[in-house]
Amino acid sequence: MHQPYYKDDLTATYLLPWVRLRSSKDYFRMAAILDGYPSIRQTYNLVPSLLAQIEDYVSGDYQDLFLNLSRRPAGDLNPDERRFLLKWMRESPRFPRVQASQRYLQLASRPETEVFTTEDLRDLQVWFNLAWCDPQWVDTDPKLSALKAKDRHFSEEEKHSLLDLQLGMMSKVIPKYRELADRGQIELTFSPYHHPILPLLCHSDTARTAIPDIALPDPRFSHQEDADRQIELGKAACERLLGRQPQGMWPSELAVGESVARLAVRSGISWFLADEDVLARSLDVHLGRDGDGCPHQPDLLYTPYTMDREGGQVGVVFRDGALSNLIGFDYQRMHAIEAVRDFMGRLHRIRDSQGDRDFLVTIALDGENPWDFYARDGHDFLNTLYTELEKDDSIITTTISD
Secondary structure (H helix, E strand, O other): OOOOOEEEEEOOEOOOOHHHHHHHHHOOOOOOOOHHOOOOOEEEEEHHHHHHHHHHHOOOOOEEHHHHHHHOOOOOOOHHHHHHHHHHHHOOOOOOHHHHHHHHHHHHHHOOOOOOOOOHHHHHHHHHHHHOOOOOHHHHHHHHHHHHHOOOOOHHHHHHHHHHHHHHHHHHHHHHHHHHHHHEEEEEOOOOOOOOOOOHOHHHHHHHHHHHOOOOOOOOOOOHHHHHHHHHHHHHHHHHHOOOOEEEEEHHHHHOOHHHHHHHHHHOOOOOEEEHHHHHHHHHHOOOEOOOOOOOOOHHHHOOEEEEEEEEEEEEEEEOOOOOOOOOOHHHHOOHHHHHHHHHHHHHHHHHHHOOOOOOOOOOOOOOOHHHHOHHOOOOOHHHHHHHHHOOOOOOOOOOOO
C-alpha cells in the first residue's frame, strides 16, 4: 500500500486527494476482507508516508484542495473553481466506477465546453467522491446506498454527509491493520519513509547496473546517509503508528542492489523483497518458463535466500513476477471464477514440481491500483480466490517471517 507525500507543508494543504479516496475504496477493505477468511495469512506493506498522511486526516491537521472544492456549495463556485472541477473531477469513462452510474458517465462524457448547470456541478461533486467508495461499503451503508440509488439531483446536505462518511472511514484504516496483526493473521512491513529509490540515493551511478548507457546528471548524486535515514524513519513510523517493529522491508519500486543489502544488514531488518529478474541476474542464470508458465528451475525461485554482508546477514525473497502480474494486470479482463481457476491451476503445477522439497511462492504487487479495473473493485475475484485457498489443503498461506 503506497502513496507519495501529497501535502504542501508550508500551507498544510493536500494538493491531491488520493490518500483520502484510496482509504475510502481500498485501504480499509483490503484488510477487512480477511475477517471472512480466518485461515488466510498475508503480508501487508504500508509505506510510512501513507500512514503519516492518514494520521493527518484523522487528527484534522490539514486542508484538502479537492475536499474543500467538493464541500463548496455548487452555486458559490467561481469560474476558476468550476473549470477546476470540470477538468479534475470528471474521470475517464473507461473506469468501471464511472460506468457504474448513468449520471456520472453522462457528466464524464460531455465535452468540457458544454454548459454545466449548478445541479450538474453538485452531482459531479457527489459522484467524484461516491465513485471512490468501496462498492460493498456503499451497498451495506444506508446513506451511501440511498445516494447510489438516487443517482442525481443531490442536495448540499447529502453531499456533506457523504464527505463526512469518507473521513470517518479513514479513522478505521490503521486500527484495522493493527487488529489483524495482533491476532497473528498478517505481517506488517515497511518501505523507506518517502518511498525513495534507495540505490540512487546511495549513488546515482548505480543506474548503470541496469542500463549501462543511461544519461546521468553531473555532478553525481551520492548520499548514503539519506538512504540510512529513510530506512530509520520508515521503521520508526511503522513502530509508532502500527505498534510493532517491522521485520521486513519492501524497497521502493523493488529497486535493489548491493547498497540495499548493506543498508538492510545495518538497519537490523530480517529480510527484504526483490523481483525474480534480479535473482536471475544475480545468479547469472536463465529462469525460463515452460508452456504452462512454470519456471524451468523452480527450486531457485521458490526458496528464501540469506545474504552475508558487512559482518551480518539478511534474508531475501524473490517474487514470482508472472503470477504477481497476472493479478496486477491480466485477470481484470476475465470473469472472477475463470481467473481464480487459472491462478489455482498454476499454483498446483508449481506444487506438483516440488517433489519432497518445500517451495515458498512469493506473490507481491500493488495493494490498491489493480482493483480500479476489476468488476466490483475486485471483490468477486478476491472472495473467490480466498475461498479456494482456504479449502485447498495442499497450499498453505503464510507470512514471510514465519
